[in-house]
């Protein structure tokens with residue numbers, strides 16, 4: 578390569594490096610995004626995970642709507658004691674509860690009768706689950722459950738609208754757990770509560 582273009586290239590490279598160092602210094606958030614990402618991606622990863630990690634934990638694959646029957650299985654009461662969970666929530670009749678990652682509404686439809694002056698928002702990110710929730714709502718004649726289609730980062734609830742955000746067997750599937758929790762906190766009324774219930778660690782029979 579002739580000497581002049583070689584010199585020009587190294588000059589241009591030096592200028593580019595100086596500009597990027599200056600930009601990072603002017604705007605530290607730029608450096609943050611590049612060097613301190615919230616999520617990490619690793620391969621190989623576990624077969625039931627998505628290869629994306631948050632705070633050292635691998636995020637699980639979403640349970641497809643095809644698994645709806647499994648959520649409604651008869652053995653669930655003896656395996657997971659959902660009645661005890663609902664008892665521990667100490668719901669008030671006026672509470673507005675968001676069941677986030679509601680699936681078929683197993684918990685939504687069990688909490689709803691206790692909320693005689695309150696309501697449940699049954700949030701799920703799969704449109705098929707919303708369809709199932711709509712059908713079951715009609716079948717069960719329960720009026721105070723409202724199915725809500727959320728997305729990967731947002732449960733799509735109004736600000737300061739809920740007393741309790743309940744996530745049963747769902748948080749581990751959230752593709753963007755940090756963004757979800759930030760938006761859930763926005764949806765909480767003052768003194769609102771967040772409750773997570775996860776079973777995997779305790780139950781060797783659940784994959």
Ligand SMILES: C[S@@+](CC[C@H](N)C(=O)[O-])C[C@H]1O[C@@H](n2cnc3c(N)ncnc32)[C@H](O)[C@@H]1O
Nearest residue numbers: 640648678679680683701702703729745747750
């Ligand atoms: C294993 S199911 C549990 C359903 C229900 N909570 C239960 O215990 O029967 C997890 C549900 O979370 C939903 N989900 C996953 N990511 C979500 C998100 N970001 N927002 C809302 N729902 C989500 C899935 O579509 C699925 O229906």
